[in-house]
Amino acid sequence: xxxxxxxxxxxxxxxxxxxxxxxxxxxxxxxxxxxxxxxxxxxxxxxxxxxxxxxxxxxxxxxxxxxxxxxxxxxxxxxxxxxxxxxxxxxxxxxxxxxxxxxxxxxxxxxxxxxxxxxxxxxxxxxxxxxxxxxxxxxxxxxxxxxxxxxxxxxxxxxxxxxxxxxxxxxxxxxxxxxxxxxxxxxxxxxxxxxxxxxxxxxxxxxxxxxxxxxxxxxxxxxxxxxxxxxxxxxxx
Numbered sequence: 001x002x003x004x005x006x007x008x009x010x011x012x013x014x015x016x017x018x019x020x021x022x023x024x025x026x027x028x029x030x031x032x033x034x035x036x037x038x039x040x041x042x043x044x045x046x047x048x049x050x051x052x053x054x055x056x057x058x059x060x061x062x063x064x065x066x067x068x069x070x071x072x073x074x075x076x077x078x079x080x081x082x083x084x085x086x087x088x089x090x091x092x093x094x095x096x097x098x099x100x101x102x103x104x105x106x107x108x109x110x111x112x113x114x115x116x117x118x119x120x121x122x123x124x125x126x127x128x129x130x131x132x133x134x135x136x137x138x139x140x141x142x143x144x145x146x147x148x149x150x151x152x153x154x155x156x157x158x159x160x161x162x163x164x165x166x167x168x169x170x171x172x173x174x175x176x177x178x179x180x181x182x183x184x185x186x187x188x189x190x191x192x193x194x195x196x197x198x199x200x201x202x203x204x205x206x207x208x209x210x211x212x213x214x215x216x217x218x219x220x221x222x223x224x225x226x227x228x229x230x231x232x233x234x235x236x237x
Contacts, residue, residue, distance in 0.1 A: 018130045019087040019142040021121070030081035035064040069106040073099060086145045092129075093177040101138040108134035165231060171209035172225045173232035180229055187222050198222060 019027075042060045046052075071079040077089035077097060089105070091097050097105075112120025112132045120132030129141050175183075186201050195218075202218035205225060213221035 017144045019085070019144045021124050021130055023085045023087050023144060024124070024130065024142055025121075027079065027081035027085040027087055030084050031068065031079050034080050035067055038063060038067075068109070069102060072097075072102050072105075077102075082142070087142050088145055089135075089140050089142055092139055092141055095176060097138065097140050101140055104138035105134035105140060108132075108137055165227075167228040167231045168214060168224055169209065169211055169228045170232070171211055172228035174209065175205075175225070175229055180226065183222050183226055187219055187226070 039060065042063075046056045046060065068079055072089055075083075078087070082088060089097055089102070091101065109120070110116075112118070112123070112134050120134065123132050123136070124130050127136070129135075131141055135141055183201065183205065186197055191197070198218045202213065202221050205222065206213060215221040215224055
């Protein structure tokens with residue numbers, strides 16, 4: 001099973017295992033079963049009620065069309081099939097996809113699915129991350145939940161990972177992996193312009209998170225942001 005890494009700050013690396021092609025096929029079959037069951041019931045109900053017109057037609061056709069998109073958007077990247085198979089759609093860095101990313105995956109199923117003899121399946125076979133075209137375009141990947149493995153971390157090197165550590169800024173959890181890496185590089189790379197660079201970055205972080213620093217220096221503030229980010233990242237493991 002292929003894996004792609006998520007680095008939380010520079011302290012812990014989490015490897016997320018991509019869902020296998022088999023997992024994705026079974027999840028799709030389950031979703032098709034759900035949609036078929038809905039279509040069967042809705043058609044039976046309309047016939048039973050002897051209803052006709054546009055509204056009954058839309059009642060039958062729209063839910064199956066928007067089923068996958070709505071489930072993934074409102075259910076944290078999981079359709080019913082993905083829930084059964086314990087898989088989930090995430091961005092390549094492990095973050096939650098945007099609405100645009102979900103929409104891109106959904107639209108490109110026209111290319112990936114039955115209309116083109118399941119081109120998406122061929123792309124998944126050839127892709128190391130088991131991504132179909134919709135995933136590649138959206139920058140997403142379907143991962144297997146509860147399959148995370150951590151590289152060994154010497155916790156005694158990081159006293160702020162102790163149980164009594166109290167984070168100051170919960171908003172730090174909203175930062176992206178790329179932003180955390182920028183902060184890490186900035187505070188760990190001594191340069192002649194270190195102070196102004198740190199001050200500028202500190203101001204940007206405060207503005208983005210709508211917070212004011214409580215630490216005596218900008219460098220201390222950024223290090224606290226990294227520690228708080230790591231704290232919340234570890235909570236999810």
